[in-house]
Each structure stands twice: as C-alpha cells, then as structure tokens.
Amino acid sequence: MSDQPKRSTIYFDAALHVALRLKAAHSNRSVSELVNDAVRASLAEDQEDLAAFEQRVAEPTISYETLLNDLKANGKL
Secondary structure, three states: OOOOOOOOOOOOOHHHHHHHHHHHHHHOOOHHHHHHHHHHHHHHHHHHHHHHHHHOOOOOOOOHHHHHHHHHHOOOO
C-alpha cells in the first residue's frame, strides 16, 4: 500500500459538516485529520471486537429462549 494520501468525496449530513468544520477550527487541525483519526479509531475498535470474538470462540452458546427461561427460573424476570 502506498503512504501517499488518497482523495475521496464524502457527503456529510449538513449539521455534522458544520460541527466537523468547527471542531477542526477549534483544534487547529484539518477536517481530513479529524476524519482519518475517526476512521482509524473505528477500525481499531473493529479489530478489538474481532479479537474478543476469537478469544470467546470456544465458549458454549445458548439460545435466546433458553436464556430467558433461565432468567425467569432464577427470578430475574
């Protein structure tokens, strides 16, 4: 992959665009920097979620119905 920045057109909700531009101005950063940071954070969160799923792959699973019945039987519902 190239480290060169790539251009893309992104359409923001009008209110989000205003908020993003204001945040960029107040933080002395560009809109691109803010968007890149937000995307990186989202992708890192996805990676953490995938790692958590991998760690729990061997755990037993139960159905939703079984869970509800168990909660009811134990007086939690």
